[in-house]
Amino acid sequence: MSTIESGVMHRVMTRCGRFTTRHPYPVIVVWLLLTVTIAALVVAFGRPIDEDATLPGSAGQHGREVLEAHLGGAADANGQVILRSSGARLDEPATAAAIAETAARIDAVEHVSAVARPVLSADGLTGYLDVSLDVGPQELTRATTVEIMDAAGTPGLETLPGGALTRAQGGTGHSEAFGVVVALAVLVVAFGGLVAAALPLLTAALVLIIGVGAIGLAGHLTGIPSVATTLGTMIGLGVGIDYALFLITRYRALLDRGRPVRDAIVGTVASSGSAVVFAGGTVVVALCGLGVAGVPILATLGWTAGLVVLVAVAAATTLLPAMLTLLGPRIDALPVRRRSRAGRASAWGRLADRVIRRPWRYALASTLLLLVLAAPLTAMTLGQTDAGDKAAGSAERAGYEAMAAAFGPGINGPITVVAELSPAATGRDDPRLTALTGAAAAVPGVTQANPARLAEDGLVASVRVIPGTAPGDPATLDTIDRLAALDVDGAAISVTGQTAIRGELAERVGDRMPLVIVLVVLLSGLLVLIAFRAPVVAAKAAVMNLLSVAAAYGALTAVFQWGWGAELIGLDGPVPIEAYVPMMLFALLFGLSMDYEVFLLTAVRESWERTGDNRRAVRDGLSDTGVVITSAALIMVCVFASFVLSDEPVIKMMGLGLAVAIAVDATVIRGLLVPATMTLLGDANWWTPRTTRRAPESPDQARWAVPSESDGAEPARSGGSPA
Structure with missing residues (x-):
């Protein structure tokens, strides 16, 4: 049997389920106290960000450190207040006097250490004031930049931010709200009731407050770029909802079988909880592989995203069972539609039948489709975005364009x-x-x-x-x-300088990419091997995930580098693919794709253990998990795709890449390629060096697979409640 169905993990999660059902109130109180504490700390101390690029061991980093040690040139944050006139020259007496008054007001703002004399363009219509600050990038808050720009207001002149003053510290609330609304709609359709649909959203909300809040607080201790909190929000919403969805689906299925509430919760945590732990573990392990890249921003994004995943796993396996204990059968309260009981006669069952009858046809067709989607990646090149790639109309882009028009494009990247x-x-x-x-x-x-x-x-x-x-x-x-x-x-x-260091960063990422890919594939494959004790399944899972990542890379290249449909996502045209984005996406996608692989394979393995028939096992696994995996994937795709609404090109890249990969993974790969290849491989799927196939140890041995509600009577069960 697989480790998920037995072994240490199964026993640990069984004990976890028993504890949460016996002590639901203390568990919920602890989670609420943790949430309130972190939220209060964030409100009190803020979430500082640091967009400064560093690259230890590089020539650019060495030059920066020499400057800091001898000239102090890189110690302070520096920004510009850009002044633009539509008529009179800035050096005319009246205008010059007004600018002098503006400089004095800016100089009086807290944390402003000096304001240089204005530098004017050749036509005298554009100029800028260099603003030196006594705080570094990490301590420069949005409140300070707003106060400076308010003080910069000059009658008759347009004022725009430049340099450090353009660092965006706002949130992505519109993206998050859109993702939550779509997720709620999918959950209502999937569960048929408002109470069941609300629980995953409640769990995800606590995951975001705790996980993303902790990332923000970490900004007081180390440099945290703004993309880390945005990525944490994306991942927290996606996995927080999905993991709860898997457990609730299993719990309701056990209730339908007639299991007592606490018995059903313990069985859910032991089986689905084990699968969630392994699935979350694959994401964390994949993210850990970023540590070998030698790129600080990747290491930071890796551990911050991994932290959010760990919080999501903990919430799904402790907080959610505690809430289910209090709700009991009221999980089905406030129904909005009648629950479907199509079972194995569902569309997924019919699809499984077609794939199993013609596995070669579906394997070849789906592989060809994936290769076509991935084809553009052969032309992918890595670069660096700048403020000119921001959304049209944003203050950052307006300042960038004003400086470039007046002083040449290079002024924005000294x-x-x-x-x-x-x-x-x-x-x-x-x-x-x-x-x-x-x-x-x-x-x-x-x-x-x-x-x-x-x-x-x-x-x-x-x-x-x-x-x-x-x-x-x-x-x-x-x-x-x-x-x-x-x-x-x-x-x-x-x-x-930032431009020089980021150029070296792109070169290092290109050099280290093969090493990271090999390491992530090996570590993730090893975890699947531990979970299922089947080398063929582990190797196949790794290959399938590589195909979904390749499809995401193809989409990135086509949309951002070639500009296909760029206008549809708020860009004016092609933009460079930020150097670290593909490597970050690889680790994330490989881990998230393994989530669905673990859930599907657990269902297939359970049926194979019970029947010994590989074809029936593949059919049962796809039929039983098709709806829940599709619902989970649809939620994650919508959450990720909603972040394409962000003004930041890098966030657009992350959102689009993740959405495309999950969509391809849940449809083409899990729906067609995986069942087709497993059918072709037959019993070789479950070969091990020491073949020890045996039946489940007891009828109460928990399984992840969602039971079909059309199967009729449940096999007789013996023994008391594990609770």
């Missing part, structure tokens, strides 16, 4: 050339400073090189360079490479 100098007695008259500035200015692709700054100790100099191309333009990376190759006597050159 580069810093750092020179570590050998000791010399010439100080600020060191001829190497002039040589460094001249060499940087002469590099093709550079439009401006400011005079070199020299550290007090005379050991480090820096030159701020403005390239002629935008931060996200691949040509900018070529300029960075040429700057890094500068040869100045007595100086060791490195190039830093």
Whole structure:
């Protein structure tokens, strides 16, 4: 038997189910106290974010650290207030006086350490004020940026944020609300009642408050980018609802069999709870594989998303059973439609019959379809987005475009050339400073090189360079490479800045991607092997998941890189695929796809253990789980797809990639390819080096598969309630 049906996990989850049914009130109180505590801490201390890219071991990171140590150039956050006139030049006396008053007001705002003199464009109609802050990116709050922009209001001039002042700290409430509404509709249709439909949403709400709140609080201890909380929200909604859906479905099925309430809950936690633990474990294990990439943002996104999944698993296996204990048979209260009892004569049963009769046809057709969907990934290239890729009309994009139009596209992505100098007695008259500035200015692709700054100790100099191309333009990376190759006597050159570091990040991700793929596949496959003790099933599951990930990559390439349908998701056209997105999606998708694989295979395995007939087992497994897996997948697809409404291109990429992969996984792969290949493999599916096939140990041995309600009488059961 599989580990889910017996063994240590089954025994542990049985004890967990017994505990929650015996002590439902303490369990619920603990969860509520934890929720209130974390919510209060978030309200009191906030959720700081840090969008700063770091890449240990890279040349760009080395240059940044040298600047911090000798010049302090990277220690403070810096932003710009952009001023734009539609008529009078900004250097006219009246306008200049108004700008001076504006600078004084900005300088009086808390955390503003200095406001530089305005820099004007050639036509005098656009300018900007450099605003230096005494807090780093992690401590820069939305309240501070709003206060600065309020103080920047100047009669007759348009003011826009730039640099650090554009860091978005708002939420994605519209996306979350849309996902919840769709999820509720699907749950009502699936369960036929409002009480049963509300429980998964309630569980998911607590998961979000605890999990995403904890991620936000972690921002006080380490750098947490805004995408981490958004991704945590996406994952928390998806798995929080899905895991509860699986358990409630099993619980209602056991009640229909005539099992007492507490007996049904214990059986549900022991069987479905074990499957949820293994499914959640595959997601966490896959995310752990990101740690070998050597990219801090990936490691951060991995552990934050994994934290939310762990909270979802804990809530599904403790909080939900406690609530079910209090509700009892009232789980079916407030019905809105009559529950269907189609059973094995359902559409999924008929589909299973067709696939089993012609497995070769369905295997080849579905494989061909997946390869067509995945084909665009062969042209995928990694890059970096910039503010010019944001939604049209956003303040961040408006500021970016105003600066680019007035000062050239490179103004939005300045580069810093750092020179570590050998000791010399010439100080600020060191001829190497002039040589460094001249060499940087002469590099093709550079439009401006400011005079070199020299550290007090005379050991480090820096030159701020403005390239002629935008931060996200691949040509900018070529300029960075040429700057890094500068040869100045007595100086060791490195190039830093967000654009330089993110360029190196893309290169490292490309180099480490094969290692991460191999590691995630092996770890996830090993977990499935432990769960089912069947090497063939584990290997097949890994291959199937690779196909769903490939389809998601194909969609990313077609929509974002090629621009197919980009306007439909709020983009003006093609945008670069952010370097870390494919690797993050791989780990997430591989783990989430394994969720449905675990649930389907558990149902197939249970039937095979009972009947010894592989074809019937495949048919029973698909028929019994088709509705619940489809409902779960539909919820997750809608939740993920709702985040395409976000203004952030990276969030759009995450949402679209996850939605496409889950949709393909739950239909083409789980509905066609998996049953077709399992039919073709026959009993080889369950081969093990030590074949020890045996019948279930007792009639009360819990199984995940949702029993068909048209099967007639339940086989006779003996023994008392496990509760």
